[in-house]
Amino acid sequence: MQSLGSPGRHRVTGAERVGPYTLLRLERGRLDPGAPGQFFMLEAPGRLLPRPFSLCLAPAGELAFLVDPVGPGTEALCGLGPGDEIRVLGPLGRGYRLDVERPLLVGGGIGIAPLPYLAEQLGSSPPVLLGFRSSEHAEAATLLPAAEVVIDPVLVTELIEPGHDILACGPEPMLEAVAALCSTAQLAWEAPMACGYGACYGCVVEIDGVLKRLCLEGPVLDAARVRTHAEVAA
Amino acid sequence: MRILNASGCLDALAAPEVARQLDAFVTKTVTPLPREGNAPPRIAETAHGMLNAIGLANPGRQRFLGEHLPRLGELGIPLWVSVGGFCADDYAETCAALEGIEVVELNLSCPNVDEAADSAAEIVAACRRATDLPLYAKLSAAHPDVAEVARAVAASGADGLSLVNTLRAFALDRRLRPVLARGSGGLSGPALKPVALHAVSVCHEATGLPIVGMGGIETGRDALEFAACGARDVALGTVLFADPGAPARVRSELEAACSEAGVANSDDARSLSKSPETEQKVPA
Numbered sequence: 001m002q003s004l005g006s007p008g009r010h011r012v013t014g015a016e017r018v019g020p021y022t023l024l025r026l027e028r029g030r031l032d033p034g035a036p037g038q039f040f041m042l043e044a045p046g047r048l049l050p051r052p053f054s055l056c057l058a059p060a061g062e063l064a065f066l067v068d069p070v071g072p073g074t075e076a077l078c079g080l081g082p083g084d085e086i087r088v089l090g091p092l093g094r095g096y097r098l099d100v101e102r103p104l105l106v107g108g109g110i111g112i113a114p115l116p117y118l119a120e121q122l123g124s125s126p127p128v129l130l131g132f133r134s135s136e137h138a139e140a141a142t143l144l145p146a147a148e149v150v151i152d153p154v155l156v157t158e159l160i161e162p163g164h165d166i167l168a169c170g171p172e173p174m175l176e177a178v179a180a181l182c183s184t185a186q187l188a189w190e191a192p193m194a195c196g197y198g199a200c201y202g203c204v205v206e207i208d209g210v211l212k213r214l215c216l217e218g219p220v221l222d223a224a225r226v227r228t229h230a231e232v233a234a
Numbered sequence: 235m236r237i238l239n240a241s242g243c244l245d246a247l248a249a250p251e252v253a254r255q256l257d258a259f260v261t262k263t264v265t266p267l268p269r270e271g272n273a274p275p276r277i278a279e280t281a282h283g284m285l286n287a288i289g290l291a292n293p294g295r296q297r298f299l300g301e302h303l304p305r306l307g308e309l310g311i312p313l314w315v316s317v318g319g320f321c322a323d324d325y326a327e328t329c330a331a332l333e334g335i336e337v338v339e340l341n342l343s344c345p346n347v348d349e350a351a352d353s354a355a356e357i358v359a360a361c362r363r364a365t366d367l368p369l370y371a372k373l374s375a376a377h378p379d380v381a382e383v384a385r386a387v388a389a390s391g392a393d394g395l396s397l398v399n400t401l402r403a404f405a406l407d408r409r410l411r412p413v414l415a416r417g418s419g420g421l422s423g424p425a426l427k428p429v430a431l432h433a434v435s436v437c438h439e440a441t442g443l444p445i446v447g448m449g450g451i452e453t454g455r456d457a458l459e460f461a462a463c464g465a466r467d468v469a470l471g472t473v474l475f476a477d478p479g480a481p482a483r484v485r486s487e488l489e490a491a492c493s494e495a496g497v498a499n500s501d502d503a504r505s506l507s508k509s510p511e512t513e514q515k516v517p518a
Contacts, residue, residue, distance in 0.1 A: 003251055004249050004251050004252050004478040004479070005251070005478060005479035005482070006477050006478070006479025006480070006482075006483055007476075007477065007478075007479075041476075043476070047279060048279055048282065048283065048284060048423055048424070048472070048476065049279050049284060049475055049476055050475075050476050073279070087476075087477075089478070191274065192274070192275050192276075192277055192278070193277075194277050194279075194284065194286075194472075194475040194476075195474065195475035195476075195478070197248065197249050197252075197478060198245045198248030198249060199243055199244045199245055199248070199249060199252070199474055199475060199478070200243070200277060200286070200475050201242070201245075201262075201271065201276070201286075201288045201291055202274075202275075202276045202277035202286060202288070203274075203277075204271070204274050204276065204291075205274065210270060211270050211271060211273075211274075211291070216248060
């Protein structure tokens with residue numbers, strides 16, 4: 001993790017539409033791309049708080065993030081163009097462990113974001129399953145051309161076969177379904193986050209049966225760790 | 235002028251390099267029993283501000299004293315411990331157990347838990363009997379006359395004031411329901427600054443006590459404005475979330491802000507601005 005100080009300014013080198021998403025490319029500067037599944041806090045122009053994004057791609061000299069315009073902050077980020085500058089802090093949190101024997105990457109919707117960089121770091125072209133809610137959203141699968149793709153109402157979990165080390169990212173219902181299929185899965189979670197480094201106490205989720213800060217414990221967690229109070233009590 | 239963090243806006247154990255930029259670290263509020271805090275979502279961005287409803291999540295007095303405080307001590311930064319509770323005895327018992335710290339800050343104004351039954355003055359008086367450590371009373375600007383509360387806690391033995399806590403507020407989602415699971419949360423950030431400046435000004439006039447000013451400080455100029463309203467020190471809160479280098483940056487910006495404003499330093503700036511309304515109200 002980088003030492004925590006004022007986040008440096010990074011120039012936008014490109015912003016490409018990928019289905020409904022935008023792939024935002026930034027000059028890397030001195031930032032370390034970190035481990036797949038770690039995240040960066042990106043300044044959202046005109047907004048008070050930065051937004052967390054896992055790294056999607058790490059081309060030479062660049063860092064690229066996949067942005068889903070779901071609110072004013074992400075919409076402002078999608079509106080950036082070459083030459084604009086934003087502040088970037090990271091890499092933060094804990095990413096995926098790469099010491100797996102039979103990796104299977106599973107993504108749902110914008111949960112595809114960390115998988116291209118993860119696949120690259122794992123090497124030897126791991127199998128990838130992607131699920132999207134529409135064919136427009138599924139255009140994001142161009143980021144992982146070898147992936148098997150399903151579109152709602154078919155669920156990505158219907159394609160999972162046993163015997164894999166699953167590394168997944170996607171909406172909570174998908175992660176919960178993956179956890180039910182595979183207790184050793186590594187799952188990347190999401191939570192509203194103001195700081196990304198443990199200061200705001202905003203991003204808690206139930207981990208090991210108690211509320212813990214996702215930015216410090218995760219965002220990638222072993223499936224067995226995400227348990228509710230009731231599950232732990234039982 | 236010392237630069238502190240606002241209580242609950244930094245975890246010095248998780249981010250020691252941020253804490254080391256400060257002149258003193260203020261802990262998250264400690265309550266007698268452990269508190270897990272409120273269910274998520276706990277935070278929401280608003281226009282020029284944010285809401286939080288963390289709910290005083292903390293390990294409780296026993297674990298704080300046994301585990302957290304010794305580790306904080308190893309950081310080598312002066313420590314202020316924020317103390318909370320639900321009655322005057324809660325506060326006083328924690329105060330009595332504290333030693334080796336610089337200041338006790340009494341959180342008399344958390345917007346995210348039910349109010350303590352006892353008045354601010356009663357709590358301060360109980361804590362005064364329990365400890366010789368300096369006591370700073372952290373007040374909210376939600377009171378119709380915060381200067382009156384400041385006078386009352388001063389009369390009960392407070393050594394200083396921390397001004398201001400967040401203001402209870404709402405944010406609604408696209409379907410017009412509260413964003414926060416708790417419903418309401420505390421408003422912080424730049425939207426709070428004018429309110430905080432006024433509270434600092436009238437409390438300074440009313441009591442003359444040392445004041446830590448806070449509420450939306452983002453720059454050296456902001457910090458200087460708090461000094462001009464009577465604050466001796468300042469604390470940074472929301473700005474830390476976007477900029478973990480803010481304490482060092484604000485300190486470095488102060489000098490330029492002073493020369494731009496035509497004052498030698500922040501002490502000279504203090505009390506430049508007086509509020510006419512307090513001049514009318516404060517008895518001779």
